[in-house]
Amino acid sequence: MPLTPVPDLIAASRPGGLGAFNAITLEHAEAIASAAESTKLPVVIQLSENTARYHGSLAPLALACLRIAAESTAAVGVHLDHATTPELVYTAVELGIDSVMYDGAALDYAANVATTAQLARWCRDRGVHIEAELGEVGGKDGAHAPGARTDPDEAVAFVADTGIDALAVAVGSSHAMHTRDAELDNELIARLAAKVPVPLVLHGSSGVPDAGLRAAVANGMRKINIATRLNIQLTDTIRTTLAHSPALSDPRKYLTPARHAVHTETERLLRLLAA
Numbered sequence: 001m002p003l004t005p006v007p008d009l010i011a012a013s014r015p016g017g018l019g020a021f022n023a024i025t026l027e028h029a030e031a032i033a034s035a036a037e038s039t040k041l042p043v044v045i046q047l048s049e050n051t052a053r054y055h056g057s058l059a060p061l062a063l064a065c066l067r068i069a070a071e072s073t074a075a076v077g078v079h080l081d082h083a084t085t086p087e088l089v090y091t092a093v094e095l096g097i098d099s100v101m102y103d104g105a106a107l108d109y110a111a112n113v114a115t116t117a118q119l120a121r122w123c124r125d126r127g128v129h130i131e132a133e134l135g136e137v138g139g140k141d142g143a144h145a146p147g148a149r150t151d152p153d154e155a156v157a158f159v160a161d162t163g164i165d166a167l168a169v170a171v172g173s174s175h176a177m178h179t180r181d182a183e184l185d186n187e188l189i190a191r192l193a194a195k196v197p198v199p200l201v202l203h204g205s206s207g208v209p210d211a212g213l214r215a216a217v218a219n220g221m222r223k224i225n226i227a228t229r230l231n232i233q234l235t236d237t238i239r240t241t242l243a244h245s246p247a248l249s250d251p252r253k254y255l256t257p258a259r260h261a262v263h264t265e266t267e268r269l270l271r272l273l274a275a
Contacts, residue, residue: 003066004075006099006129007165009042010199010222012075016274017217020044020201021266022081022227024051027234027259029065035266036074041274043074043266044099046081046225049088058088062095079131081225086119093128101131101168101201113161120163131166131201131223134158149188152195159198166223168201171216184212186219193220201225206232210272217273224273230262237261 010018023029023045036043045065052058062078069076079099080092089100102119104112116132123130134155150169159167169192172184184202192200199222205213206228213224237258241248248254 003069003096003098004042004077006044006077006079006223009044009075009077010166012042013222013274017202017213017221017224018042018044019266019270019273020046020079020081020223020225021230021269022046022048022051022225023061023065024054024231025234026061026064027255028230028262029061029068031230031259031262032266033068033072033074033076035263035270036076037072038263039267039270039274040074041270042076043270044077044079044223045069046079046227047092047097048081048227049083049085052088058091059095062092062097066096086115086122089119089123093123093126098127099129099131101133103133103168105133113158116162116164120165124163129165131168132158132162132164133168133203149185150192152188152191155192155196159196164198166199166201167196168203168225169196171202184208184216186215189216189219189221199223205229213269213272214275226269229269230265233261233265234258 021032023032029045032043032045047058047062047065051061055061065078069078077099078097080089080097081101082103083089083100084103089102092100100123102116104116107115120130134150148170155167155169171188200220201223202216202221203225205224205226238254241254241257
């Protein structure tokens with residue numbers, strides 16, 4: 001079916017949460033879409049600035065993901081995650097991506113508001129959904145302080161002053177966690193959800209245990225971003241396959257089970273978030 005706008009996916013996922021999964025390789029993207037098809041649940045394939053840098057350009061993988069979404073029988077959206085420059089946002093939109101996240105967390109508050117508001121106006125004129133970040137999410141370079149929390153009143157003001165469509169908030173999660181022991185501030189999530197007039201987005205969700213993800217959704221989180229968890233599944237499966245068959249040289253022989261592992265975990269998480 002055609003690319004599904006992220007706001008429609010958020011609406012379709014209610015009362016559960018919308019799973020949004022980062023793709024670094026084509027195998028990630030294929031597995032994410034196939035998991036959405038098997039569960040009949042909506043999903044977002046996300047591409048980060050770091051992934052664009054890894055490939056040397058956003059275009060190759062972005063165009064592949066857009067085609068995967070268009071050919072899928074599931075409701076699939078494609079989203080640009082953690083763009084720190086307006087130029088990458090412009091590039092994504094030119095390629096056909098209709099949902100972006102601008103990350104101005106490294107800027108001071110006033111500069112974050114000004115740049116985000118300008119980008120939000122540009123996106124609104126083109127029918128593009130824009131997510132932004134207020135309050136640093138832990139564990140991602142020097143711009144994100146562990147233990148940071150988003151103030152609800154500041155969040156309301158930030159949304160009003162910028163005109164964004166969704167807000168990523170800091171509530172206790174941390175990017176790139178390999179353990180699943182992050183403890184979210186569910187009381188803060190509920191306060192934010194009650195005050196903030198746009199959908200809330202949880203970043204760093206790979207480090208949150210299943211019960212924590214369910215509680216976050218129950219308390220008002222609408223979009224749940226997951227990346228590291230899928231990378232662990234992919235890499236562990238490749239390690240195991242090559243350890244059992246060290247003479248393998250055909251990438252298809254070890255990437256096929258790795259892609260299946262990503263599919264299986266994405267499928268499990270989609271069902272968890274929808275419960």
